Amino acid sequence: MSLTDKMRVLVTGGAGFIGSHTVIALEEGGFNPVILDNFSNSNKSVLNGLKSILGHEVVCVEGDSTNKETVRNVFDQYAIEGVIHFAASKAVGESMQEPLMYYRNNLGSLLTVLEVMEEKKVGLLIFSSSCTVYGEPENTPVTENTPIKPAASVYGNTKQICEEILHDVAAAKPFKIISLRYFNPVGAHTSGLIGEFPIGVPNNLVPFVTQTAAGLREKITVFGNDYPTPDGTCIRDYIHVMDLAEAHTAALSYIAGLRTSSFYDVFNVGAGRGNSVLELLNTFEKVNNQPVNYQIGARREGDISSIWGNVEKAKQVLGWEAKRNLATALKDAWRWQQHLSES
Numbered sequence: 001m002s003l004t005d006k007m008r009v010l011v012t013g014g015a016g017f018i019g020s021h022t023v024i025a026l027e028e029g030g031f032n033p034v035i036l037d038n039f040s041n042s043n044k045s046v047l048n049g050l051k052s053i054l055g056h057e058v059v060c061v062e063g064d065s066t067n068k069e070t071v072r073n074v075f076d077q078y079a080i081e082g083v084i085h086f087a088a089s090k091a092v093g094e095s096m097q098e099p100l101m102y103y104r105n106n107l108g109s110l111l112t113v114l115e116v117m118e119e120k121k122v123g124l125l126i127f128s129s130s131c132t133v134y135g136e137p138e139n140t141p142v143t144e145n146t147p148i149k150p151a152a153s154v155y156g157n158t159k160q161i162c163e164e165i166l167h168d169v170a171a172a173k174p175f176k177i178i179s180l181r182y183f184n185p186v187g188a189h190t191s192g193l194i195g196e197f198p199i200g201v202p203n204n205l206v207p208f209v210t211q212t213a214a215g216l217r218e219k220i221t222v223f224g225n226d227y228p229t230p231d232g233t234c235i236r237d238y239i240h241v242m243d244l245a246e247a248h249t250a251a252l253s254y255i256a257g258l259r260t261s262s263f264y265d266v267f268n269v270g271a272g273r274g275n276s277v278l279e280l281l282n283t284f285e286k287v288n289n290q291p292v293n294y295q296i297g298a299r300r301e302g303d304i305s306s307i308w309g310n311v312e313k314a315k316q317v318l319g320w321e322a323k324r325n326l327a328t329a330l331k332d333a334w335r336w337q338q339h340l341s342e343s
């Protein structure tokens with residue numbers, strides 16, 4: 001442990017949507033987070049939000065996680081003892097247009113972080129993976145033993161390759177690593193002071209819903225209502241971002257407490273339930289008393305029909321499970337959107 005009684009944890013991509021909420025959970029969990037972010041897909045205003053919530057500034061280094069000197073300097077300057085690695089490009093559609101950029105950034109940042117960790121004899125790592133590794137599952141809910149499908153996108157393939165890298169590194173070197181397979185993170189911190197801050201037109205459903213409800217967008221298109229689901233629209237496992245954040249502290253505490261020299265495992269991190277697009281829209285309108293103008297349109301290429309997670313393993317092993325429901329997430333998302341509109 002460091003000189004203070006709190007483990008110093010490097011959070012790469014810590015100014016992003018999930019990263020910033022995880023910084024809150026780390027502080028609440030008795031850790032000492034240090035952010036490294038190049039702000040390529042995040043906004044510096046998030047640091048003000050974090051300061052307002054935490055009551056103090058969070059250490060943030062502006063830099064790129066693919067740059068070995070940058071990462072090495074952060075380790076040296078802040079006596080890093082563990083890492084949560086978020087830094088990656090994550091737009092599925094963009095990844096198909098820019099495969100080289102995605103492989104360079106997503107694989108390069110992980111390899112750089114691992115190499116510096118090995119140099120500095122730091123072995124604790126939590127990796128941000130994704131349920132996208134399952135592709136379109138034969139059965140739902142998916143467990144961690146559900147077969148991994150050939151990736152439908154370059155983005156998904158980078159996550160699969162990163163998981164394989166981590167498995168092999170932990171088999172050969174003294175690393176203790178957990179990959180968390182996220183489902184669909186939604187919502188915002190209850191304060192409304194931090195949240196999802198998409199740059200440009202949102203790719204994901206919930207920021208598009210909140211921007212439409214706020215009048216920033218004329219309407220939202222539901223991408224297809226002819227799927228083999230009860231109401232014809234796609235089903236996903238929407239997990240509150242703070243529940244997801246708390247899964248990181250539970251995973252980090254778990255590997256920090258292990259007495260083995262090395263370890264690797266993967267965990268599904270979702271709410272453990274499925275909701276359709278129309279169910280989400282109707283829930284949003286109901287809990288926020290705010291209409292959302294939508295139309296039914298064509299399917300979006302690459303979308304799968306249904307996926308949600310069996311999250312028993314995280315509950316049994318990590319002692320973690322999601323506590324917040326979809327209604328809470330959509331109330332929190334709306335509060336954040338209103339804060340954005342006022343600022």
Ligand code: WQD
Nearest residue numbers: 090092130132184203204205208221222223234277300303
């Ligand atoms: C959810 C549902 C859309 C927008 C992706 C990545 C995944 C993870 C989360 C990173 C789908 C529908 C959406 C809209 C719509 N990202 N939709 N109209 O595609 O499930 O997952 O983001 O880790 O890896 O694949 O999330 O929010 O884009 O879509 O009807 O304007 O909402 O068709 O059914 P997705 P999403």
